[in-house]
Amino acid sequence: MPERIATPQLKYRTAPEVVAEYIRDAIYRNELLPGQQLQQEELAIKFGISRIPVRDALRQLQGEGLVDLYPNRGAFVSNPGVEELREVFELRILLETYALKLAVPNFTKQEFELCSSLLTHLESVANRADWSRIDQAFHAALYAPCKQSRTLTLIDNLRGSVNRFYFLYLSPESYGPDCLREHRQILKACQKRDAEAAAGFLEAHLRRSLAEVESVSASGQQ
Amino acid sequence: MPERIATPQLKYRTAPEVVAEYIRDAIYRNELLPGQQLQQEELAIKFGISRIPVRDALRQLQGEGLVDLYPNRGAFVSNPGVEELREVFELRILLETYALKLAVPNFTKQEFELCSSLLTHLESVANRADWSRIDQAFHAALYAPCKQSRTLTLIDNLRGSVNRFYFLYLSPESYGPDCLREHRQILKACQKRDAEAAAGFLEAHLRRSLAEVESVSASGQQ
DNA sequence: TCGTATCAGATTGTATACATGTATACAATA
DNA sequence: TATTGTATACATGTATACAATCTGATACGA
Numbered sequence: 342m343p344e345r346i347a348t349p350q351l352k353y354r355t356a357p358e359v360v361a362e363y364i365r366d367a368i369y370r371n372e373l374l375p376g377q378q379l380q381q382e383e384l385a386i387k388f389g390i391s392r393i394p395v396r397d398a399l400r401q402l403q404g405e406g407l408v409d410l411y412p413n414r415g416a417f418v419s420n421p422g423v424e425e426l427r428e429v430f431e432l433r434i435l436l437e438t439y440a441l442k443l444a445v446p447n448f449t450k451q452e453f454e455l456c457s458s459l460l461t462h463l464e465s466v467a468n469r470a471d472w473s474r475i476d477q478a479f480h481a482a483l484y485a486p487c488k489q490s491r492t493l494t495l496i497d498n499l500r501g502s503v504n505r506f507y508f509l510y511l512s513p514e515s516y517g518p519d520c521l522r523e524h525r526q527i528l529k530a531c532q533k534r535d536a537e538a539a540a541g542f543l544e545a546h547l548r549r550s551l552a553e554v555e556s557v558s559a560s561g562q563q
Numbered sequence: 564m565p566e567r568i569a570t571p572q573l574k575y576r577t578a579p580e581v582v583a584e585y586i587r588d589a590i591y592r593n594e595l596l597p598g599q600q601l602q603q604e605e606l607a608i609k610f611g612i613s614r615i616p617v618r619d620a621l622r623q624l625q626g627e628g629l630v631d632l633y634p635n636r637g638a639f640v641s642n643p644g645v646e647e648l649r650e651v652f653e654l655r656i657l658l659e660t661y662a663l664k665l666a667v668p669n670f671t672k673q674e675f676e677l678c679s680s681l682l683t684h685l686e687s688v689a690n691r692a693d694w695s696r697i698d699q700a701f702h703a704a705l706y707a708p709c710k711q712s713r714t715l716t717l718i719d720n721l722r723g724s725v726n727r728f729y730f731l732y733l734s735p736e737s738y739g740p741d742c743l744r745e746h747r748q749i750l751k752a753c754q755k756r757d758a759e760a761a762a763g764f765l766e767a768h769l770r771r772s773l774a775e776v777e778s779v780s781a782s783g784q785q
Numbered sequence: 786t787c788g789t790a791t792c793a794g795a796t797t798g799t800a801t802a803c804a805t806g807t808a809t810a811c812a813a814t815a
Numbered sequence: 816t817a818t819t820g821t822a823t824a825c826a827t828g829t830a831t832a833c834a835a836t837c838t839g840a841t842a843c844g845a
Binding site: 491 | 577615618619622623625626627628634647650651653654657658661711712713714717
Binding site: 382392413 | 825826828
């Protein structure tokens with residue numbers, strides 16, 4: 342044997358991961374609000390563990406852009422300004438249309454069915470948390486057939502860092518119908534294997550979302 | 564004053580940052596090779612600290628994609644296969660041409676001069692480590708005028724995770740002349756404010772780099 | 786000979802304890 | 816009154832100690 346090489350293997354369910362997932366989810370659901378402080382001790386008690394694995398989790402979330410760490414001051418839920426929101430949306434448009442174009446030729450029948458059923462679920466959803474989760478799943482299912490894991494992770498992170506702002510001020514009733522219509526447009530284009538059209542609809546969808554977030558963010562935030 | 568919001572403030576030079584920077588640099592210089600294990604205890608002794616801040620540093624580097632962490636097994640310098648290298652290069656092309664197109668209209672005279680002087684430096688460099696550092700600085704200087712911090716960080720991470728493979732097998736003599744010529748092409752197009760041409764040259768530059776890395780990687784790796 | 790089980794050594798994961806840095810409240814001063 | 820200095824409380828940073836897990840080698844049985 343020439344040398345020992347790192348083998349991916351199975352990853353476990355470690356304490357920091359559990360904590361990170363909890364915090365991530367709470368941030369997505371806006372149970373933890375932008376700018377809010379995350380205290381190590383408090384989280385440690387909540388999970389019945391010490392602060393060390395909590396610190397690990399916070400570091401992880403910092404890497405995902407959900408949390409900002411300031412030395413000796415603590416961890417805060419990231420609170421991007423309008424500028425940064427715009428920047429992230431532009432990155433999303435770039436990366437998501439790219440991934441979708443790669444995905445379109447690869448879609449299998451099962452994958453189309455998954456997308457369809459997620460859309461059906463989305464119709465009968467009222468509360469924000471479920472909407473967010475299923476909306477996220479739909480988009481993930483759209484891009485998954487591109488089979489590029491690093492790209493997909495990147496997109497996931499970018500979506501995670503801005504998506505919660507839809508749900509901070511807007512109600513599903515206000516943006517739901519538009520979203521659903523656009524989602525169906527995108528999926529239909531994919532089913533016709535028209536990658537360019539699908540990408541175009543996706544870009545329009547994202548730009549409209551950005552516009553909504555911007556309008557609220559400009560008035561709502563101080 | 565209405566409310567105190569988490570303000571970035573000055574960040575310090577904490578122990579984890581120092582350690583992370585050291586490891587990052589060592590990986591860039593290929594002093595730490597892909598697949599190599601990074602032992603907490605060893606690093607802790609080297610810096611005269613305990614394993615806790617070392618763990619923080621490793622988590623940070625995981626977020627940057629330079630290190631893979633496997634629970635209860637340790638940290639390893641990331642070792643992307645040819646597939647992942649290709650994926651990252653495609654992402655780089657997407658993001659770097661995007662950033663460059665945004666940067667072109669914003670270039671100031673000073674920024675052009677910085678790029679020029681970096682190119683001049685690059686001509687008179689022989690060893691790999693210096694080449695790598697200045698090459699990195701040149702590209703960073705090209706994109707910096709786009710003023711989108713999150714985009715720039717992303718590009719930096721992507722570059723960092725694949726750049727070292729140029730220097731693993733190739734010598735500056737073999738790729739230096741091509742690179743320099745392409746760099747000058749790109750810069751000249753920027754000076755003419757021709758964003759599309761500059762982006763085109765950049766893409767060609769990256770695709771040639773990818774091809775070189777691929778050819779070596781396919782034969783060189785086991 | 787090959788595969789499997791077992792155990793010692795080593796390494797990582799986590800809890801506890803202490804050190805250090807920061808924020809708030811209050812007193813002193815201009 | 817506003818500003819600066821100081822004390823106290825509190826949160827974070829890190830070292831040490833111990834527990835859990837993995838690695839690798841050896842012993843055993845088929």
